[in-house]
Amino acid sequence: MFKSLHPNIRVRIYTSFLSRIIGSMIFPFMAIYFTDKINAAAAGILLLINVIVQFLAGLYGGFLADMLGRKRLMVMGETMKLFAFTGMLLVNAPWGTSAIATFAMMLVISVATGFINPAAEAMLIDVSTKETRAFMYSINYWAVNLSLMLGLMIGGWLFKTHFFELLIGLVGMSVITLWMTSVLIKETLQSEKTAAQKQYGLLPLLRSYQTVIKDLPFVLFTLGGIAILSLEFQRNNFIAVRLEQDIVPRAFTWIEGHEVLVDGVRLLSLLTVVNTVMIVLFTAVISKWIKNKPEQPIMYAGFVLFGCGYAFMAFSNHIPGLFLAVVVLSIGELLYVPTRQSMLADIVDDSKRGAYMAFNGFVFQVGKMFGALGIIVGEAIGGMSMAVLYILFILFGIAFTRVAILKKTVTVPEGSRLHS
Template identity: 75%
Template sequence: MFKQLHQNIRIRIYTSFLSRIIGSMIFPFMAIYFTEKINATAAGILLLINVVVQFLAGMYGGFLADLLGRKRLMVVGETMKLLAFIGMLLVNSPMFTSAIATFSMMLVISVASGFINPAAEAMLIDVSTKETRAFMYSVNYWAVNMSMMLGLIIGGWFFKTHFFELLIGLVLMSVVTLWMTAVLIQETYQIKQNVEKKEYGIIPLLKSYQTVITDLPFVLFTFGGIAILSLEFQRNNFVAVRLEEEIIPRTFSFLGDLSITIDGVRLLSFLTVENTLMIVLFTAIASRLIKGKSEQTIMYIGFVLFGLGYAVLAFSNNFSFLFLGVLIFSIGELMYVPTRQSILAEIVDDSRRGAYMAFNGIVFQIGKMFGALGIIVGEAIGGMNMAFLYGIFVLLGILFTGTGIYKRNQHLQVEGKKELEGRKGTV
């Protein structure tokens, strides 16, 4: 069935897999890079700025995809990424290293990603049908998780010792993905002619979210999502830096003379692989187990388990406890992700689904911002207090989410009564 998908879909899955497998060897560990080159506070600030830039670029990238076309914007973005990767390579060579120049290149990459992602998502919808989308997104989900898992395994072993070589691989892979995008992908969008320029400005962009922002139940539900997703982005920020600083390298022997030395970075890669395997292997099983049960109850239990697992990662240096923590939050993730998505679909206004789902994307961007801030806060208050803070975030997630659902149900009840009274009045 994969071969029956449109060529654009297959090429996009290929390019996404290739770029992620190399990117996952490097970018999840950049918090460690900036902490070592500068300090933890600066690392948090720099990564926070990077997230803000990508968020703004992504918001505007959606507009440009309709102005320039899908393929053209994707090619522009891939070209920008290639040039930025070459720049990162040059400023991290054996002869010259500059953390600030590296950060500047990361900003360019963030802008490029902000251009590529909305155009690629729009292109996938352009060339898919209602019947093929479920399969398309399923294959893409597996490809993303597998590429990240493989990349993290390799990056965990070689990031600190072979960073320059990994950057060479990133440049070469970027050349391949640029060629595949420019040559093999077909344009799917017919650019509209005679469109007024005001439709593409910043003010229309802001006005498009005015209706969504005034929907209090949805906004509260979104705040709840931000609180929970903020924990997930701690792994590659505060948790990564803490493990790298606090874990004393340990050598494990097996099969006679063979041995493995595990430091903080390699331990993080193993923990991430454990989480990825849990999600990949047990998503279908979890979906069957929670089917027909109370979605809200399962979601809240998932929130609690998710926060509990991350609380363990915030302070423990015991390998067994760390792997147990990942197991706990992975179970929580399997419980809350599908149930929250299902409830979200019921909360959004169907007549403005596009604007609502675009606004929902803020959950991930603000979550990343809190993830970057976690480095700064964690440096100041320590791991135990961070674990306590994670618990507060879980409570806020439950409070905001529950309040949003309650207010939406109240609104539906009022609307139902009005409709019923209107029908009685016409009899």
């Protein structure tokens, strides 16, 4: 069935998979990089600025994708990424390191990503149908998690000792993905506007999102998503820094006579691998189990399990307990992701799906902002208080989502697909 998908879809899944494998060896650990090179507070501020830049670039990138074309914007973004990856390589070489120059290159990468992602999402919608869309997204979700698992597993072991070599791999992979995007992807935007009619200013941008912002149920549903997803981005920010600082390196014997030294970074890598393995192995099983069952109770149960797992990780150094917490939050993720996606499809206005899905992408960007802020806040209030804060975020997520569904149910005709 994969071969029946449009060639653009297949190429996008391939390029996303390849770039994420190398990228996830590096970027999930950059909070640790900046904490080591500068300090924790500066790391949080720099990463927050980085996310804000990507947020704004994504906002404008979604607008430009409808003006310039999907492929043109994707190629532009991939070219910018290749330039920035090369710059990161040069300023982290054996002959010298510059954290500020590294941050500058990360800003360029954030702008590039902000251009690529909305254009790619729009392109996937352009070339898919209602019948193939569910399969397309499930394959993409599986591929993303598999690439993250492989990348994090390798990155956790090599990031602190072979950072330069990982950057060489990142540059090489960027060359391949730029070539594939330029040569193998076909333009899908069918625009009737001439160059003279196209407007690229701030007012046209704001008008394109005006309808979405006025849809209160969708905005509330988005706020609920931000509250939930903010916890996931704590893993590579506050939790990563906390584990790196608090976990005393310990040697574990895995084969008789062979010991492996596990520190905070490697422990984080192992915990993330466990999470990703569970997602890869059990997504299909859980999706089949929840089919035809009430979606809201399952989703809320998933929220609670997800939050409790992260709350435990915010303060505990008990290694078996941390692995159990990851199992719990993984079960929560498996429960809430498919049910929330299903409800999102019900809440979105089908006649303006592109604008709605672009706005929904802000869930990830704002979640990343809270993730970066978590380093600063966590440094001030400590792990136990962060755990309480995570539980509050889950309660807010449940409340916003519930109110959104209730308000949408009042306004939609009988027979709505929203399940209580």
